[in-house]
Amino acid sequence: MRQRLLRPLAAVAAFFACSTAYASCADDLAAGVDLWQEPNDTIAAILEPDCYAWQLFVGLNWPGDPANQAADPSAVLGGEGSATWELWRNVRTGSAGEVFNIAGSDPGPWLLAGAPLVARSSSDVDTQPIQQLAFFDGLAVPQIDEVFPVGVNETRMNESTYTFVRQNGLYSLEGLQSAFDPTSGVMNFPGNAKEIKARWREITEAEKPRYHWTTITADGAQKTYGLTALHITTKDLPNWFWATFEHIDNRESEVAGGIAGHEGWLDPSIDAYTCPTQPTGCDKSPAVVSGTKWENYILRGTQIDFTDGRGRPKVLANSIIERGFQRTSSCITCHSRAAYDSAGQMNPIFLPTPRRTGPVGSPNPNWFFTGDVTTRMQTDFVWAFIRACSSASTDRCR
Numbered sequence: 001m002r003q004r005l006l007r008p009l010a011a012v013a014a015f016f017a018c019s020t021a022y023a024s025c026a027d028d029l030a031a032g033v034d035l036w037q038e039p040n041d042t043i044a045a046i047l048e049p050d051c052y053a054w055q056l057f058v059g060l061n062w063p064g065d066p067a068n069q070a071a072d073p074s075a076v077l078g079g080e081g082s083a084t085w086e087l088w089r090n091v092r093t094g095s096a097g098e099v100f101n102i103a104g105s106d107p108g109p110w111l112l113a114g115a116p117l118v119a120r121s122s123s124d125v126d127t128q129p130i131q132q133l134a135f136f137d138g139l140a141v142p143q144i145d146e147v148f149p150v151g152v153n154e155t156r157m158n159e160s161t162y163t164f165v166r167q168n169g170l171y172s173l174e175g176l177q178s179a180f181d182p183t184s185g186v187m188n189f190p191g192n193a194k195e196i197k198a199r200w201r202e203i204t205e206a207e208k209p210r211y212h213w214t215t216i217t218a219d220g221a222q223k224t225y226g227l228t229a230l231h232i233t234t235k236d237l238p239n240w241f242w243a244t245f246e247h248i249d250n251r252e253s254e255v256a257g258g259i260a261g262h263e264g265w266l267d268p269s270i271d272a273y274t275c276p277t278q279p280t281g282c283d284k285s286p287a288v289v290s291g292t293k294w295e296n297y298i299l300r301g302t303q304i305d306f307t308d309g310r311g312r313p314k315v316l317a318n319s320i321i322e323r324g325f326q327r328t329s330s331c332i333t334c335h336s337r338a339a340y341d342s343a344g345q346m347n348p349i350f351l352p353t354p355r356r357t358g359p360v361g362s363p364n365p366n367w368f369f370t371g372d373v374t375t376r377m378q379t380d381f382v383w384a385f386i387r388a389c390s391s392a393s394t395d396r397c398r
């Protein structure tokens with residue numbers, strides 16, 4: 001177990017090994033629009049993060065082949081059907097393709113025999129992102145004064161992430177407990193690990209051409225949902241690469257005439273690739289996605305470090321998923337807190353006071369240590385472990 005979990009130096013070496021052919025992100029992005037390729041580029045992630053975010057956006061939104069649970073290289077960007085990430089394994093207990101089942105048992109091989117992952121039902125999605133809930137004594141309670149826009153979300157792991165979880169037996173509380181290693185105190189996912197979190201809202205027939213959409217069946221009725229927000233994280237960097245995209249319709253708040261429940265974009269989008277002369281707030285999508293439904297999605301920003309070079313905290317938010325705390329949302333800081341104690345209990349997501357204030361800046365060693373002793377094992381920025389059930393569970397754990 002220990003050997004498989006802990007190979008930081010080998011992992012760093014592997015990042016650079018896969019990135020030796022780097023010339024320019026723009027060229028790779030253009031090539032990736034003509035013919036699908038899996039983005040996995042540490043140098044682009046460091047030097048041209050906004051361009052690299054679009055490379056990931058194109059690669060992961062490429063139409064998928066349900067039989068292979070992977071991209072369909074014969075398809076074209078913007079084509080019909082599920083995006084590649086929609087065929088990844090769903091972390092929600094009780095969903096099709098679940099990673100963390102109620103019994104805490106082995107969720108099986110990556111490929112699901114004949115599983116119709118594309119047919120979503122209400123058991124495949126959550127109504128609120130988990131970080132919008134507060135946890136006290138293990139119970140999830142909604143944050144106070146919460147008005148959350150109507151919609152659903154889902155969290156998915158790619159094959160490499162899933163395989164790591166499975167091979168190390170990390171799909172149950174007991175598995176996490178036995179992986180608790182006070183000597184290292186950390187896990188290390190492989191260099192091509194990727195995860196997404198997506199948010200959907202119900203849309204009308206007329207809105208369909210401007211959205212990537214799916215259908216969700218609930219209580220016998222099928223409804224159309226449009227993709228409204230997409231978080232992407234990849235292990236191209238030791239502390240992961242972070243990017244978030246939103247549909248342009250999210251820009252205005254409800255008060256300014258936008259969609260009901262929407263808070264609007266409180267901080268400007270930053271995209272130095274699409275808008276080299278005006279990287280802040282230009283709210284455009286790049287030419288490579290023009291003429292497809294994807295041209296309606298805007299890169300809100302990327303994050304590759306806790307602070308800037310002068311020590312000021314970096315923040316990045318999605319106005320839907322991080323609604324209510326956009327100004328204190330730091331993807332990398334909050335995810336660094338993903339850690340559990342020797343009983344398998346994850347860190348509380350928000351500190352009790354002040355409510356609805358996300359952690360920003362560098363991680364605090366007190367989140368992981370008591371004195372010099374490791375009291376929490378860091379799960380390599382992966383929060384989904386909060387879903388893990390014990391073999392004694394009789395219901396969904398989150």
Ligand code: HEC
Binds near residue numbers: 131243
């Ligand atoms: C205040 C805490 C917090 C902040 C800030 C935050 N997240 Fe998360 N994130 C979570 C939690 C909790 C989950 C687990 C959700 C689940 O299992 O569905 C999660 C899940 C995810 C996932 C799925 C992978 C995983 O961790 O299991 C991705 C991808 C993701 N977040 C990206 C982002 C990005 C990008 C940002 C910044 C724009 C961000 N997050 C900001 C708490 C946070």
